[in-house]
């Protein structure tokens with residue numbers, strides 16, 4: 001039996017962490033929790049939704065009558081700009097009780113005025129506006145903060161407290177744990193090979209095609225060799241680009257197309273609105289170097305495993321040891337390759 | 350405002366990763382997913398349960414009529430002893446496609462013959478047998494495998510596919526990502542300070558008491574300063590002990606007591622069977638050194654945040670940046686300190 005068909009581990013070169021792969025395990029019977037599917041028809045406009053155009057939010061502000069996107073400051077943000085004026089470390093003589101101040105901003109981005117739409121259901125011009133909004137907010141915030149996290153939680157099982165299509169931005173002065181890990185790993189690779197890790201990786205996947213889900217002139221979507229979540233993908237720039245502020249109009253347009261295809265394929269895997277957390281990893285800002293070791297990319301982490309109601313639980317072994325997956329990255333890629341690019345809601349009837 | 354009352358970060362010295370703490374954020378309204386609570390009365394014996402005494406499992410084996418615990422090989426284990434005979438690395442000249450073989454064993458441990466019991470509902474003598482079973486299985490497996498993960502997933506929302514009280518053991522020849530991280534960090538601390546990180550940590554928490562939930566002569570339960578999950582705790586040996594095989598009878602007995610108190614307090618926080626993943630971190634086995642930098646400990650990762658139905662979702666920012674928590678470790682500790690040591694089911698009526 002070839003290595004990749006029996007139980008094995010793969011290493012994530014971006015984080016340095018491993019994932020345990022048990023391809024045979026997808027055959028076990030499922031007795032565990034199933035998730036409720038909430039496909040009840042939502043209205044186009046919901047009076048009680050704090051994200052719909054014209055409505056008033058908890059803090060008294062009214063949303064404008066926006067046409068594409070609308071951005072506002074999160075009323076319950078995990079980060080606030082008022083930095084504490086304490087010293088850097090709580091107990092500087094100790095290696096056990098280490099605390100640092102954290103200062104930043106949290107924003108909400110409404111992707112569409114329509115309460116009942118999701119990304120794959122938006123037209124290309126609307127998706128273009130979403131990417132442009134990401135770029136504009138990133139560019140502004142990156143002037144003040146080293147780390148600007150642009151992400152979306154989609155679906156109730158991903159802790160999303162609002163069905164209205166929206167994403168978030170959390171920006172802060174420090175570099176987060178994942179960005180630090182990816183920066184360290186990409187820099188080490190660059191020093192060793194003289195080329196960017198994700199540029200080399202994109203080329204090898206393009207040449208091989210086994211794990212490629214979609215590509216156009218500027219973007220590549222693959223199930224990474226080291227994927228942890230069942231249908232995890234990475235969306236990579238093909239260009240020498242480190243962050244959102246560098247995107248030109250063609251790159252924005254082709255990214256809108258890549259987003260449309262990927263999220264449509266996701267929905268078509270189980271004929272449901274496919275939940276996920278997705279987010280962008282820009283190079284740390286304001287470091288004064290050119291960050292040639294970094295490539296702009298997004299991770300999509302969708303939890304569904306076998307159906308619209310059976311998800312992968314990253315618990316127990318995964319929390320205490322390392323990630324584990326039951327179907328191989330190659331199997332997941334072939335399912336995503338076969339999934340139609342026409343949304344299932346548009347093919348019915 | 351003191352640093353620890355405004356938004357800040359704390360560093361986990363065992364893994365080197367950070368957690369973002371936003372104490373003010375627990376005040377936001379909750380509109381998100383709620384979890385179903387399944388408190389329907391289970392029978393003491395369930396004919397269809399593969400873990401109940403006397404029943405037949407999928408592979409045809411029958412469970413004995415066991416009195417305390419019963420251990421069997423997982424019929425759908427993620428690891429199997431038949432190692433692939435492939436070379437160590439898939440593509441040894443590449444830093445991008447790294448794969449290793451993984452060989453090991455998975456076992457299931459029934460904690461009690463009674464289908465409808467959970468750890469806090471077991472008598473001390475039954476908990477003693479659970480710990481003894483952990484020790485025996487660890488000791489046997491550690492002769493063959495470097496890494497023996499002993500853990501329990503409790504509750505449907507932790508992906509537990511079986512209500513019958515049980516835990517698991519996954520043992521393998523390689524060292525998992527979390528064990529490697531903890532080993533590296535503890536070793537670096539030991540080299541710098543000449544003492545074990547968790548021994549020093551236990552002493553400081555004991556002296557301070559703010560985060561201590563329970564202690565007896567041999568064990569200490571604290572909400573760690575760097576806790577990520579709302580009611581996360583760490584259960585630490587007070588002795589110079591690195592792994593389960595070293596436990597003597599008094600240490601087993603007092604551990605049974607600590608488990609009883611901690612899991613009872615957990616259930617009493619929201620008057621429900623408190624879900625969690627818990628697991629033991631033993632020092633890596635068979636390394637031929639005395640591992641003085643390591644201390645045996647268990648982590649409890651419970652997901653509930655505000656009630657029996659509202660959990661913390663570690664999604665989006667947490668997956669892409671770092672863990673984030675809404676109530677401080679000190680607040681969580683004070684709630685656990687106040688929780689009764691008499692199980693809520695025994696006080697009603």
Ligand SMILES: O=P(O)(O)O[C@H]1O[C@H](CO)[C@@H](O)[C@H](O)[C@H]1O
Pocket residue numbers: 032312313314315316317318324502507508509510511
């Ligand atoms: O082995 P079980 O209980 O069927 O499965 C559960 O625990 C495993 C180990 O933590 C996880 O890999 C699974 O995702 C989870 O559903």
Ligand SMILES: O=P(O)(O)O[C@H]1O[C@H](CO)[C@@H](O)[C@H](O)[C@H]1O
Pocket residue numbers: 153158159160161162381661662663664665666667673
């Ligand atoms: O901000 P929301 O959507 O209310 O909250 C959600 O996303 C946040 C950022 O990923 C998480 O910290 C929360 O646990 C999750 O419920």
